[in-house]
Amino acid sequence: MIYPLVNEAVSMINSRIKIQPEIGIILGSGLGDFADTIDKKIIIPYEEIPHFKKSTVQGHAGRLISGYVKNKPVVIMQGRYHYYEGHDIVETVFPVRVLWGLGSKKLLLTNAAGGINSMLLPGDLMIIRDHINLMGVNPLRGENDERFGPRFPDMSTVYCNEMINVIADGMMRMGLGVKKGVYLALSGPSYETPAEIRMLKTLGADAVGMSTVPEAIVARHMGLLVAGISCISNLAAGISPTPLSHKEVTETADRVKGTFISLLSDIIPLL
8 A cells, every 4th residue: 555655755754844835846857956946945865765766867866855935835856757767657656645745735747848749849838738648557557545536536627727827927927938738648768759759749749758647647636736837858759850869858958947947936936
């Protein structure tokens, strides 16, 4: 059973951070620098937290950080670990269960993603309005624990419209184009073929990645309000004029990190 394991992790973290977060935040590939800007930081490496796994991917620091964004208490996952790293899907979403156990009522998910929609360019920030799960797994498979949520949770509105509007308003205040889209998750770690990208476009995907969706599903299972932002780090296969690489992902994230940090600093107190 996962519930007692979550309690063990929560107890250890609470012994160190001494705050109850209003919102949990997960920072994706190359986007972790935002965590270094918050006030009154307390940092806990993942390896010190019971039942957490080590992140092995470049651009994921693997630290849990608590603090304040303009007086709003937050807990941030500075990087995530992924299904493609060899973890069971239940293990990859375990930190979301812990964010809930710490008291978070809302969850902001971020990621780096490949752009499929021709309106999306590298460096754009896309608000996730819905998702498609093609990872081949669901994090709720197996025995359900009613202490977390119902056996068959509704997914009609995974991403909270009120939170989406706050993010969009923040983008407009910064003079950014407001782009919303459907994020599609595959298991990875190989990038997609051009034929697969054509299929995903037909299915209605605007961007593609290898994370986020399991976290959103589990968060909604527990009743958290969810929002998501994708940093379009590259054009997808068959659209990009060059071969795909993780180096391009991290370089794009580094290029837009100032904009990303400014946006999160603006919107998080309003979420």
